[in-house]
Amino acid sequence: MEITPVCEEILKFLPFLLWLLIFEPQQEEILSAAMFIAIGFATFENICYLAENGAQNFYFLFLRGIAARAMHLCGGIAAGYGIGFVFQRLWLRVIGTIGILGFCIVFHGIYNLLVTAGGTWQKCGYLFPVICIMLVYIIRLLRNHLQRNP
Known part of the structure; x- marks a missing residue:
């Protein structure tokens, strides 16, 4: 654990940095590439989990699949925004x-x-x-709205 x-995170970050x-x-x-790599990694992780543990409890697998994808997507969003900012300097x-x-x-x-x-x-x-992704989405909508209507 x-x-x-x-x-x-290192295995997810290395292909992104190489690209x-x-x-x-x-x-x-940059952001879309980081998100695609994160979702691909989450899909791979869920397939490995299924292969190792089987599919006995569908509810648990469904919930774990959504949460793990959301967690990896959060990491991808953070990496995409962060690297986009950092690589300008x-x-x-x-x-x-x-x-x-x-x-x-x-x-x-933490997850x-x-x-x-x-x-x-x-x-x-x-x-x-999931809540973190919703917050990022809401902040992005507000930022776009404020940029259009100063």
Whole structure:
């Protein structure tokens, strides 16, 4: 449980950084690439979980699938926005990238701790990434609205 968030986030972050360094994309492409890599990783993780543990409880698998995807998507959104900001400034690239990776690892670790706690904390853990995505979406809508109507 302690090392899993570190390994998963590094394995998810490396292809993203490799793509970023090789193709030098435009600002608009960075967020979508990070989100696609995160969703692909979450899908792979859920398939591995199914192969290892079977499909005995459909309700649990469905809930875990949605929550795990949302958690990885949150990490992808954070990485996309963060790297898009950090890579605009040469002096901030290295330490900013390490900071973003650290944030994603801590977020994943909090999710894992809540989900394995059981009871009410487990339910909070399943809702945690979904609520975070909704907050990011609402903030983005408000920001777009304020930019159009100053």
